[in-house]
Amino acid sequence: MAIRHFLRLIDLSSSELKALITRASELKTQQHNGLRHEMLKHRTLAMVFEKASTRTRVSFETAMIQLGGGSIFLSPNDTQLGRGEPIEDTARVLSRMCDAIMVRTFAHEKITRMAAVSKVPVINALTDAFHPCQLLADLQTYQEHRGDISGKTVCWVGDGNNMCNTFIEAAHLLDFELVVACPIGYEPMPALLEQYHSRVRLVRNPQDAVQGAALIATDVWASMGQEAEQIKRKAAFASYQVNADLMSRAASNALFLHCLPAHRGEEVSAEVIDAPDSAVWDEAENRLHAQKALLEFLLCR
Ligand code: CP
Ligand code: NVA
Numbered sequence: 001m002a003i004r005h006f007l008r009l010i011d012l013s014s015s016e017l018k019a020l021i022t023r024a025s026e027l028k029t030q031q032h033n034g035l036r037h038e039m040l041k042h043r044t045l046a047m048v049f050e051k052a053s054t055r056t057r058v059s060f061e062t063a064m065i066q067l068g069g070g071s072i073f074l075s076p077n078d079t080q081l082g083r084g085e086p087i088e089d090t091a092r093v094l095s096r097m098c099d100a101i102m103v104r105t106f107a108h109e110k111i112t113r114m115a116a117v118s119k120v121p122v123i124n125a126l127t128d129a130f131h132p133c134q135l136l137a138d139l140q141t142y143q144e145h146r147g148d149i150s151g152k153t154v155c156w157v158g159d160g161n162n163m164c165n166t167f168i169e170a171a172h173l174l175d176f177e178l179v180v181a182c183p184i185g186y187e188p189m190p191a192l193l194e195q196y197h198s199r200v201r202l203v204r205n206p207q208d209a210v211q212g213a214a215l216i217a218t219d220v221w222a223s224m225g226q227e228a229e230q231i232k233r234k235a236a237f238a239s240y241q242v243n244a245d246l247m248s249r250a251a252s253n254a255l256f257l258h259c260l261p262a263h264r265g266e267e268v269s270a271e272v273i274d275a276p277d278s279a280v281w282d283e284a285e286n287r288l289h290a291q292k293a294l295l296e297f298l299l300c301r
Contacts, residue, residue, distance in 0.1 A: 004298055005115045005122045007108075009132040009169040017139070017173050020293045024140045027296075028289040031066070038068030039300050045071040046098040047125070048081070048090070050105040051224045055260060056125045056133065059287035060102055063295060072098070088117045095119040099299055103127075106225055121298040128162060128225065129189065134259045135166045136290035139174065141283040142215055145255055150175040155213035155250065157181045157206050158240050158267050159233075160188035163219045163259055168192045171199040181209035183236045206240050210250040217257045218242045218267045234266065243269035257283050 005011060012020065030037070045064050049057065057073065064071040076082035081090055091114035094101050100121045103111050108129035115122040124132055142149050154171065156164045160182045168188055171178040178200040180188060187193065193200060203209035210216055221237040222230045247254060256272055258280050264270045273280060 001301055003119070003121055006132060006294060006298060007111055007115055007122065007124045008130050009135050009166055009173060012173070014173045020136065020297055021140045021143055023296070024136065024286065024290040024293040025144060027292050028286070031289065036066070039296055040064060040067035040069035043069040043099040043299060044097070045069065046074060046094040046101045047071050048074045048101065048103045048105070050076055051126065053104060055284055055287050056104060059291055060125070062288055063292045067292060067295065087114055091118045091122070100295065123294070126162060130166045131162045131259065132166055133287065133291055133294070134163060135170050136294060137283055137286035138217065138257050138259070139170060140286045140290050141257060141279055142255060144282065145279055146214065149215070152214040153177045153179060153212050154215040154217065155179045155181060155210045156217055157209065157242050157246070158218045158237060159186050159221055159223065161219060161223050164188045165192055167217065168196050168200050172196045179203050179209045179213065181206040181240065183240065186236065206246060207249055210246055213250040213254055215255045215257065216242055216247060216250055219259055220261070220263055221267055237267065241267060241269060242272055244271050247272055255279055260284055
């Protein structure tokens with residue numbers, strides 16, 4: 001069977017995505033009940049990290065251990081990638097030894113180049129353009145807390161970044177409306193806005209944008225690699241904080257999600273993220289379960 005990569009959420013069909021989310025919840029229940037699966041016994045995941053990570057690294061490593069396999073953490077400091085070995089050569093070699101390659105990097109093009117030469121599935125663990133693994137967990141979390149997301153309105157508040165781009169693809173696959181509230185100059189990818197114009201619209205004013213939204217999601221104002229723009233971005237996004245006032249303008253019982261790490265007092269207030277019923281910790285945990293379902297989908301077909 002042809003190998004499948006997971007570079008963008010739209011690498012899955014709608015039905016595959018729905019099945020994967022349901023399977024993630026099933027694996028979670030089984031894990032919580034002590035039922036173990038060793039479906040990846042003797043299999044290895046190579047994990048190439050060119051950016052920092054807490055959740056992604058720990059969830060993939062834990063997933064591989066719990067599924068009976070193993071993983072290898074590779075940072076540019078420890079590999080020949082840091083000394084200029086071409087990424088295609090790295091991908092060719094890793095794919096001769098390992099069963100899958102997970103990559104977190106800057107330009108999305110790097111990961112497509114790796115996938116083009118890899119004999120095994122390549123998984124996008126975040127690029128400047130997309131963060132599809134996070135969306136698996138986010139969609140699982142919404143479904144577990146509030147049920148079916150189709151037909152609902154979701155509001156993205158803040159930077160039109162890798163997370164926002166991936167939310168647009170999710171809106172297409174799961175048939176929800178996405179309202180993006182971002183300042184001028186910080187829009188998501190124009191090509192996505194055009195391609196999925198029936199699912200996504202820009203509303204500049206966050207108070208107007210959240211009206212009727214069943215889910216509010218946000219992310220840091222300066223992503224990894226944008227550290228030099230931090231001061232400029234803080235000023236541009238000052239009126240885009242998700243706080244209790246903004247949440248009160250959304251639909252009643254609206255869910256709040258944040259991929260983390262969060263900057264309290266910037267993109268989100270402490271009262272929202274630290275509310276007793278905050279779903280962000282379930283969202284973080286779901287990275288583990290969603291990625292187990294993904295690994296099973298890619299490696300056990
Ligand atoms: N949400 C997320 O990807 O977190 P890390 O950067 O800690 O992996
Ligand atoms: N947009 C953030 C997501 C971190 C998980 C970044 O790219 O840094």
